[in-house]
Amino acid sequence: MVAGSRLRQIGWAVTLAMCVALFAALTFKVNSVRSEVRLAERQILALQREKVLLETEFETRASQQQLAQWNAVDFGYQAPGPGQYLEGERQLAALGEPRLPAAPKPIRVARAPDTGDEPHFPAMVSPLTGKPVKAADDAASLADKLADGGAFLAEAGQ
Incomplete structure (x- = not known):
């Protein structure tokens, strides 16, 4: 009775191993077929795009003939022939007509006089403190305050 039980266990193990092997083979086959289907779908899409491109080309050439x-x-x-091109601004200006008396005046752009000095910009003001900010001098002190952890924020709240 023990030998029959042992033989039955081996039979079940072999059957289970065969089922797992068949399941794995079926899974690989399904995945390969799925890959082929995806490849075929990509080829179909590429051919459809090419078809649309060729149809557009055909319609364009037909309209060119029309x-x-x-x-x-x-x-x-x-x-246009070579005689129709202008050689410079003077030829272009020669083609222009004088303004009529009723024509509106040309638009003029306002400019500030150039004094040669550098432009004066207002001082930068901190939005937190409302005090003027010095760019180069305060760079090191700002880094120190940020390193302190909260001293800068505590100062800004005052």
Whole structure:
């Protein structure tokens, strides 16, 4: 009876091992098929994008032909020739017309006189204390106050 029980346990262990092996093989197969499906979906999307691009190109070329036909029959436009380009501002100014008497005056921009001195800016004021801030002198003292932990904030509250 002990030998039969032992044989039954081995049978169950072999059956369980086979089930685990089949489950693992099935999982790998499902994952490989899923990867192939994703790859196929990506290829489909790429082909759809290419199709849209080709359709747009076709429609653009068709409209270019239509525009060329309209230009030949109705409009008669031509590409600019070398004689149509200007060589500088003087030629451009020569094309201008004098202002009419009823035309509005040109807009002028106000400028401050240039005295040669550096511009004067108001002193920076701390939003916490309301006192003027010295940039270079207070840099070291500000670092010291921040290192103290709360002395700077306690001073600012006064």
